[in-house]
Every structure is written in C-alpha cells, then in structure tokens.
Amino acid sequence: MAIVNKGIKTKISDKTKDDNLRDTERLDNDNLWKIVIHRFFWDALKIFLPELYEVADRSQKPEFLEQELQKVTFDLGGGANRTDLLVQIKLKNGEDEIILCHIEVQGSGGEGDLPTRMYQYKSLIYLKHQIEPVGMAVITDSRPKGEKTFYHSERFGVESLYKYVNVVVSGLEDSLLLSEDNRVGLVLYAAKCKLLSGDDESKKFRYLRDISKLWLERGWDREDKRLVLLAVDYLMKLASKDYRERIFDYIETLAASLEEGKKAMYVSIFEEVYTARGVEQGIEKGRMEGRMEGRMEGQVEVARNLLNDGLPVEKVAQYTTLPREEIERLRN
Numbered sequence: 001m002a003i004v005n006k007g008i009k010t011k012i013s014d015k016t017k018d019d020n021l022r023d024t025e026r027l028d029n030d031n032l033w034k035i036v037i038h039r040f041f042w043d044a045l046k047i048f049l050p051e052l053y054e055v056a057d058r059s060q061k062p063e064f065l066e067q068e069l070q071k072v073t074f075d076l077g078g079g080a081n082r083t084d085l086l087v088q089i090k091l092k093n094g095e096d097e098i099i100l101c102h103i104e105v106q107g108s109g110g111e112g113d114l115p116t117r118m119y120q121y122k123s124l125i126y127l128k129h130q131i132e133p134v135g136m137a138v139i140t141d142s143r144p145k146g147e148k149t150f151y152h153s154e155r156f157g158v159e160s161l162y163k164y165v166n167v168v169v170s171g172l173e174d175s176l177l178l179s180e181d182n183r184v185g186l187v188l189y190a191a192k193c194k195l196l197s198g199d200d201e202s203k204k205f206r207y208l209r210d211i212s213k214l215w216l217e218r219g220w221d222r223e224d225k226r227l228v229l230l231a232v233d234y235l236m237k238l239a240s241k242d243y244r245e246r247i248f249d250y251i252e253t254l255a256a257s258l259e260e261g262k263k264a265m266y267v268s269i270f271e272e273v274y275t276a277r278g279v280e281q282g283i284e285k286g287r288m289e290g291r292m293e294g295r296m297e298g299q300v301e302v303a304r305n306l307l308n309d310g311l312p313v314e315k316v317a318q319y320t321t322l323p324r325e326e327i328e329r330l331r332n
Contacts, residue, residue, distance in 0.1 A: 032234050033083045033103050033140075035310050036187055038064060039227060041087065043184040045099075047176060048136055048167050052097065060090040068128070069100075069121075086125065086133070100125060100133040100164075104141055114143065119151035119162045135164035140191045170195050183220060183228050186211065190232040204236055205243045211236075212251050216266060226269045226305070233273055272302045300330065307331050 037044045041062050046053045069086040083103040091097055100121055104114065118135055125133050137149075149166040153159070169191050177185040177192065190211055197203035211232055218225065238244050251270050255263045303326075306316045313327050 031310055031312070032231055034066075034085065036184060036227065036231050037085060037101070037103075039224075040183045043182045044101075046182060047172070047185055047188065048101070048138065049099070049134065049165060052099070052134060055091050055093075056097070057090040057092045063088040065098075069125070084121070096131065098125065098129060098131050098133040100135045101138065102136070103138045104143065115148050115151040115162075118164050119160070122162060122164075135162075136167060137164060138167045138169065140169045140188075141195070178214065180218065183218075183224055186214060186218075186228055187231045187235070190235045194235050194237075201238065201240045201243055204238055205240075205247060208232070208236055208238065208247050209250055212247060213254060216251065216254050222265055222269065225266075226272065229269060229273050230306075272305065300326075303327055303330050 042053070042056075042058050045056065065086040065088060066084070069084055085099075085101040085103075087099045087101065089097050089099065100118075102114075102118060102121070114137060118137060122133055122135050125131075150164065151160070151162040169188055172188065172192065174189065177189040179185050190207075193204075193207035193211070197207055215225065215229060215232070218228075220228070238247065248270060252267065255266045258266065300322065303316050303322055307313075307327070307330060313324060313331065316322075316327050317324050
C-alpha cells in the first residue's frame with residue numbers, strides 16, 4: 001500500500017541517506033497523528049479519556065494550543081518521532097480543562113525518559129495557565145522494558161509524584177478500537193496491527209484486508225473516509241507490489257456489490273490514496289479505465305486534497321505524477 005519512493009536522487013552517503021529517510025518517515029508520522037487527532041478529536045478523547053469525554057461539552061470546538069506548547073517546552077528538546085498536543089476544552093459545567101497529549105510514534109525506538117518529560121511538560125503548562133493539565137501518553141511503539149509509567153523523585157525528604165494516563169496501543173481491546181462510530185479507533189487498530197505483524201508482508205496483507213472491509217462498511221463521509229484510509233496506508237506500509245495489487249483487487253471485489261453511487265465513491269477514494277497502482281499499470285483496468293489527460297486532472301485534485309490535509313510536498317510528489325514545481329504552485 002505504501003508508495004515506494006522512486007524519485008529521490010542524491011550523492012550523499014548511504015548511511016546519511018538512510019538517516020534522512022528515517023527522519024522523513026518520522027516527520028510524516030508526526031504530521032499524521034496531529035492531522036488525525038485535530039480532525040477527529042472527540043473520537044480520540046472517547047478512547048483515551050472516556051470519563052473526561054462524558055463531562056466534556058462537545059458542542060464547543062476544542063482549541064489546539066500546540067504553538068503555545070512549543071514555546072513553553074522549547075528548552076526541553078524533542079524529536080520528530082514525538083507528537084505533543086495541548087488542547088483546551090469546555091466542560092458541561094462551564095469550566096475549562098486543558099489536556100496534554102504526548103504521542104510516542106512508531107519508529108521512536110523508545111528514546112528518552114518519558115516520565116520525566118511528562119512531568120516537565122506538566123510543570124511548565126501549570127506555570128503558564130495555573131491549571132494542571134490532564135496528562136496522557138499514547139504509546140504506538142514499544143518502550144524500554146520496565147520503564148515506569150509515572151514520575152517520582154525524592155530528595156532530602158522532598159517527594160514529587162506525577163501520575164498520568166498511559167495508553168499502550170498494543171494493549172487496547174479490539175472491541176474498543178473497532179467501535180463502528182470511531183474513526184480514530186480504526187487508525188489505532190492499524191497501528192496495533194503494524195506492531196503485531198512486524199515486517200511480515202503476508203501478515204500485513206491479512207490485517208489490511210480485514211481493515212479494508214471494516215473501512216468499507218463505515219458510514220462516514222467521503223473526506224473522513226479518505227483521511228482514515230490515508231492514515232492506515234502510512235502506518236501499514238505494504239512494500240510488496242503484489243500485495244498492493246491484491247488489496248486493491250479485494251476492495252474492488254467488495255465494492256462491486258454496493259449501489260452505484262457508493263461503489264464509485266469508494267473506488268475513487270482508493271484510487272486517490274493508492275495512486276501509484278494506477279501509474280504502474282498505465283491507469284487502465286476494468287471500471288477504472290481512463291485517458292491520461294483525465295488522469296492529470298485527477299492528479300491535481302488528489303494533490304490539493306493531500307496538501308489541505310497538511311502533507312509535505314515531498315510526500316505529495318510520491319503519491320502523484322505531478323512535478324514538484326506544480327505541487328509548490330498548488331500549495332501557494
């Protein structure tokens with residue numbers, strides 16, 4: 001499913017090239033989680049903090065304060081493998097609540113002292129707002145064995161203790177993640193399946209086949225469906241062309257039984273997300289046949305959608321046949 005990067009030309013060493021590719025991958029994942037949670041915040045809160053979800057005034061839009069968070073945590077460092085969100089919401093009783101959400105994304109390798117980092121973030125946010133945030137760490141990758149899930153220090157009789165909600169994606173129940181109305185749940189389920197399958201392409205394919213069927217059955221609107229599918233594609237990263245073909249054929253088979261309008265929409269979304277498949281095959285196959293002129297118009301629309309979702313130009317170039325200059329023009 002993931003598009004293979006075929007357009008990068010460089011004279012730097014293989015090691016530096018590999019490091020840069022890993023950093024780019026982490027940056028993409030970082031953007032991915034921010035985009036998903038920004039768009040589907042209440043879905044995320046329902047899974048991560050169900051008690052807070054029940055008392056939140058969901059008629060009021062959440063306010064995202066990442067820029068402010070970056071200012072207060074600037075000196076603490078960080079990395080592209082970390083996603084930090086600060087969100088202010090209204091409760092049903094009229095009070096404000098602030099949520100600190102730290103996401104340790106796949107590829108992080110369990111770097112750093114997470115409990116200390118959470119304690120530092122919490123302390124700085126309190127100094128700024130005089131409100132102690134509801135803290136949670138969402139772990140989509142493995143962390144060091146035996147690492148504490150809270151912060152504790154004791155010096156000369158002075159003791160500090162900070163407990164935050166620790167959400168380990170691999171430990172979440174499938175029944176919770178696959179709730180029919182929860183879009184973040186399906187993305188988290190893909191992250192869980194990624195951990196379970198490792199680098200085994202056949203396992204990834206089987207998981208993706210199940211996820212694709214669930215995705216097809218959901219009654220979400222078109223843009224929500226497209227973003228969820230895009231997120232799943234990033235997380236699972238099927239490298240095998242054969243398996244990418246098979247998963248697409250599987251969806252075409254499932255969609256064939258749907259009414260014409262839904263069938264056209266679902267196939268169109270898959271075509272947008274898996275553009276490389278159409279490019280590799282010359283664009284024509286069965287119901288998806290078309291002329292190159294029409295394809296170019298479609299590529300422009302795909303690029304606009306991806307840019308609107310916050311994807312970097314480099315990644316949009318991988319998912320389309322448009323030159324970088326054209327993508328830059330669309331962004332501006």
